[in-house]
Amino acid sequence: MAKNILEEIRKDQIINATRKLIIDKGYGNFSMKDIAAELDMSTGLIYHYFQSKDDLTVQVLKQSFREPRQRYIDTTEAMPNFRDKISNYIDNMHDVIRNNQEGYVVLLNYLGQVLYAQDVDRILIKFFKNLRSFVDQLLEYGREQGIIDKQTGEGMAELLVAASMGIAFQHIVDPEEFVLEKALAKHKEVILHYFDNL
Amino acid sequence: MAKNILEEIRKDQIINATRKLIIDKGYGNFSMKDIAAELDMSTGLIYHYFQSKDDLTVQVLKQSFREPRQRYIDTTEAMPNFRDKISNYIDNMHDVIRNNQEGYVVLLNYLGQVLYAQDVDRILIKFFKNLRSFVDQLLEYGREQGIIDKQTGEGMAELLVAASMGIAFQHIVDPEEFVLEKALAKHKEVILHYFDNL
Amino acid sequence: MAKNILEEIRKDQIINATRKLIIDKGYGNFSMKDIAAELDMSTGLIYHYFQSKDDLTVQVLKQSFREPRQRYIDTTEAMPNFRDKISNYIDNMHDVIRNNQEGYVVLLNYLGQVLYAQDVDRILIKFFKNLRSFVDQLLEYGREQGIIDKQTGEGMAELLVAASMGIAFQHIVDPEEFVLEKALAKHKEVILHYFDNL
Amino acid sequence: MAKNILEEIRKDQIINATRKLIIDKGYGNFSMKDIAAELDMSTGLIYHYFQSKDDLTVQVLKQSFREPRQRYIDTTEAMPNFRDKISNYIDNMHDVIRNNQEGYVVLLNYLGQVLYAQDVDRILIKFFKNLRSFVDQLLEYGREQGIIDKQTGEGMAELLVAASMGIAFQHIVDPEEFVLEKALAKHKEVILHYFDNL
DNA sequence: TATGAATGAGGATTCATTCAT
DNA sequence: GATGAATGAATCCTCATTCAT
Structure with missing residues (x-):
């Protein structure tokens, strides 16, 4: 359970940080490094939870308009x-x-x-x-x-x-x-x- | 002025090609090389008529909504x-x-x-x-x-x-x-x- | 020693999976994660039994041509x-x-x-x-x-x-x-x- | 003509440097940066002449065994x-x-x-x-x-x-x-x- | 023993831009 | 005007390895 909770937390953190960057900088104007910096984590970790930048941005979209x-x-x-x-x-x-x-x-x-x-x-x-x-x-x-x-x-x-x-x-x-x-x-x-x- | 005519023609060509690429590929998904290829010219020539990609896209916008x-x-x-x-x-x-x-x-x-x-x-x-x-x-x-x-x-x-x-x-x-x-x-x-x- | 038996089993599993991956994907084209996935185990466990990927591949070689x-x-x-x-x-x-x-x-x-x-x-x-x-x-x-x-x-x-x-x-x-x-x-x-x- | 000659020279330089690196370091053990460093050029230039690392290594092979x-x-x-x-x-x-x-x-x-x-x-x-x-x-x-x-x-x-x-x-x-x-x-x-x- | 989250260096590739010709 | 060779920073992504649990 603890694992799933952590996973959920991390995914949420990443999605929210990405959403923030899309709002602040625009869809095409931020990098994976920006996201990592925003959350004080490594870029690798983002790829641990999302397959690609595209995958991530799609999740942001899904979560935003569900x-x-x-x-x-x-x-x-x-x-x-x-x-x-x-x-x-x-x-x-x-x-x-x-x-x-x-x-x-x-x-x-x-x-x-x-x-x-x-x-x-x-x-x-x-x-x-x-x-x-x-x-x-x-x-x-x-x-x-x-x-x-x-x-x-x-x-x-x-x-x-x-x-x-x-x-x-x-x-x-x-x-x-x-x-x-x-x-x-x-x-x-x-x-x-x-x-x-x- | 023959000069100005050519300049006008070139600028128009480039703006139209860029507009086409924005429509076809999306704002963030084309390169200066794509534009040059579309027109069968060199990237250098584009920079002869426009200061930068940003400048060019702004001109496209201006021309589109004038x-x-x-x-x-x-x-x-x-x-x-x-x-x-x-x-x-x-x-x-x-x-x-x-x-x-x-x-x-x-x-x-x-x-x-x-x-x-x-x-x-x-x-x-x-x-x-x-x-x-x-x-x-x-x-x-x-x-x-x-x-x-x-x-x-x-x-x-x-x-x-x-x-x-x-x-x-x-x-x-x-x-x-x-x-x-x-x-x-x-x-x-x-x-x-x-x-x-x- | 039960310990040694398990160790032997694990090492063999890992070596065989690695050998399989070398054959299937080629020496330079597989990751530690691939091995772990093949065996449904964690990458950490592989490092419990082998010092490094190099060490592991050398063991595979040894076992293959002993x-x-x-x-x-x-x-x-x-x-x-x-x-x-x-x-x-x-x-x-x-x-x-x-x-x-x-x-x-x-x-x-x-x-x-x-x-x-x-x-x-x-x-x-x-x-x-x-x-x-x-x-x-x-x-x-x-x-x-x-x-x-x-x-x-x-x-x-x-x-x-x-x-x-x-x-x-x-x-x-x-x-x-x-x-x-x-x-x-x-x-x-x-x-x-x-x-x-x- | 001068252009084609330069292109030929560059391609040859790059192919030869790559061949050297394959011999010295092994097929999977060199980077595009290594090639560029070997020739004192930028990595970008390699991509000006070859589509990808794979393309390049295949050209090396072709040239080596033609x-x-x-x-x-x-x-x-x-x-x-x-x-x-x-x-x-x-x-x-x-x-x-x-x-x-x-x-x-x-x-x-x-x-x-x-x-x-x-x-x-x-x-x-x-x-x-x-x-x-x-x-x-x-x-x-x-x-x-x-x-x-x-x-x-x-x-x-x-x-x-x-x-x-x-x-x-x-x-x-x-x-x-x-x-x-x-x-x-x-x-x-x-x-x-x-x-x-x- | 066993997990898998986390790291971060390293790699391939792209691309706006410059400049000698 | 026109070319395209050349640059190199920036980007996405991978992966061996570590470590707290």
């Missing part, structure tokens, strides 16, 4: 009706943009690899599917309640995910002048307006 | 009223997503560098500002016509740009299963719905 | 006369080439180290001396019987060993097209012809 | 009859053993790779075929002259090559005590004895 829905699910479930669920979901997404910018930085770094690294692509495909499927569940609920029809939900998940991500990225590019709250407010307003005036 | 509005401006101007202008603008954006995916691939590659390369950041800040300012001009027109008030336009540019980019990126990640048209259609519907039901 | 004569001695001794002893000895050598190619593969691997590893050289010097000395004993018997004179035996051991080894190596290099039996037959024919027509 | 017959052909051709041709050929082989031991050291180093490197194997297969085919040509001449029949030549090339190589290797293993001349003399004697007493 179960994205978890974060939202709780508060949204508690909402009494469809309108509140949607509103709450949007709020949750926006809170992530506000408070977990690092997550979007990581996402941005990996998105740049999507076309050139199958592993990365596979994982991000799943990640986005998960994100959208959660919205789809909300919409399904709305349909069951007779509040919206099928056509209304079509493409909505894609749009919500797109807008959130697009806002987050614009914010990362220009944190000084891009007024995040204005964009988030308009996003929420437009979406709710759509559902409110069907 | 004057983004040019593409839309014409058809939109011809539209008789605000509603049509907005609709037309959205169509134009969507056409870019449909037909100029390469542009978004390039954008994706550079976005990953934004936090680690000031030059890149500066250019992309400008690019996004340009994109948004064009929407703002449309909205200004709407205000002048008394169709919308100030609050209505607040954040709208950010949202439109965000949604388009977010849809394009999701499409790049999963071209097989992501249904682009559904997302685009919903995007247009939601936005127009917003303006139509103020 | 007492080479043993294999032949029996049948040859039973032969009634000099001619039959020689003939039988040649047959024995040829059987080794036919049926114990692995031995020659090991020899080939170590021969490549002879100039760069004194230990290896010392052992192979002894090995070849042993091989030749056995032929010399046969020839001595012939001399005692008055069948050959001293000059006849001079260099014969070297030649027999050389020809066998040379045939074996050619066979290893090109098992497809090199016709082993033709070479062995000619070898035997030429040698016996020499003794038969003195 | 056209092995060249060395013998001249003097043998001048011999008036079959017996003298054979005798002369054997003398030539023996001279190589005496005076070009390095060649056999190189051969020994590469033979150890034969089973684990297809390129090496392919080249050595050809090399040995060439060696044997030259003997076969001599024997064919003998047949044409009616001096030997077909059966007499069968396997003889294999035997001659084997014996020479085997003697050379024993000599390399134990240059102190192995009496080269005794072995060579007996080799020649036995072979000529065979042809003389058909």
Whole structure:
């Protein structure tokens, strides 16, 4: 047991240090030595736990985007009706943009690899599917309640995910002048307006 | 000046070859030799026209995102009223997503560098500002016509740009299963719905 | 002593696994980890029984070429006369080439180290001396019987060993097209012809 | 032209330095840095002329064993009859053993790779075929002259090559005590004895 | 005895950049 | 303008060996 615990600890340390370096220096701008230095260990040890740099970065990605829905699910479930669920979901997404910018930085770094690294692509495909499927569940609920029809939900998940991500990225590019709250407010307003005036 | 013409030609050749390599192999996955090979010239010649690889990639970025509005401006101007202008603008954006995916691939590659390369950041800040300012001009027109008030336009540019980019990126990640048209259609519907039901 | 028995077993396991790896992957192409994996044990344990990789490979060599004569001695001794002893000895050598190619593969691997590893050289010097000395004993018997004179035996051991080894190596290099039996037959024919027509 | 000449010179320098290192340190015991140091150049330059260490060592092999017959052909051709041709050929082989031991050291180093490197194997297969085919040509001449029949030549090339190589290797293993001349003399004697007493 | 985590030197290879021609 | 030979630092990765448990 002690062994497995140590292994888990070490893997976590290495993954976290790597994630930090990706955020601080960028996906292509850090070396295995950087990771080792960050953790005050030898480079060899990293290879004891991960097969290669690619393997390691993929694990970082996996760990970063496993179960994205978890974060939202709780508060949204508690909402009494469809309108509140949607509103709450949007709020949750926006809170992530506000408070977990690092997550979007990581996402941005990996998105740049999507076309050139199958592993990365596979994982991000799943990640986005998960994100959208959660919205789809909300919409399904709305349909069951007779509040919206099928056509209304079509493409909505894609749009919500797109807008959130697009806002987050614009914010990362220009944190000084891009007024995040204005964009988030308009996003929420437009979406709710759509559902409110069907 | 024959000199300047040759210089212009060479610079263009090199920039285009580099752009191609960024699209094909990814930002961090090609060498100066690759560029030279692509053009059947020597690496030395590239350094005759560009100071460094960084300089070159920045020029690629500049050339790729200079004057983004040019593409839309014409058809939109011809539209008789605000509603049509907005609709037309959205169509134009969507056409870019449909037909100029390469542009978004390039954008994706550079976005990953934004936090680690000031030059890149500066250019992309400008690019996004340009994109948004064009929407703002449309909205200004709407205000002048008394169709919308100030609050209505607040954040709208950010949202439109965000949604388009977010849809394009999701499409790049999963071209097989992501249904682009559904997302685009919903995007247009939601936005127009917003303006139509103020 | 149970201790000594276990030690003997472990050492044998390790030596055999190493020999296998030398044959399968080549002298310079396997790691201590490979050996450990082969035996499902830890690398540390190997160091418990052998001082170093060099030490281990030397032990493999020693064990592989200790007492080479043993294999032949029996049948040859039973032969009634000099001619039959020689003939039988040649047959024995040829059987080794036919049926114990692995031995020659090991020899080939170590021969490549002879100039760069004194230990290896010392052992192979002894090995070849042993091989030749056995032929010399046969020839001595012939001399005692008055069948050959001293000059006849001079260099014969070297030649027999050389020809066998040379045939074996050619066979290893090109098992497809090199016709082993033709070479062995000619070898035997030429040698016996020499003794038969003195 | 100047360029091709320089390229040829550099390649030769590198190949020769590598050959020297293989002889001095052994196939698996030298680094690219060693080669660069030997030539007072950078490691990068080696990669300018050769794709990899493997590529380089294969080129060394190719250059070392291209056209092995060249060395013998001249003097043998001048011999008036079959017996003298054979005798002369054997003398030539023996001279190589005496005076070009390095060649056999190189051969020994590469033979150890034969089973684990297809390129090496392919080249050595050809090399040995060439060696044997030259003997076969001599024997064919003998047949044409009616001096030997077909059966007499069968396997003889294999035997001659084997014996020479085997003697050379024993000599390399134990240059102190192995009496080269005794072995060579007996080799020649036995072979000529065979042809003389058909 | 036995494990395997940990080390760190060493190796092959890449690549941006320079510069003599 | 144009070439490509040359550099050498930097990178990823391997592996023999040690040692605490």
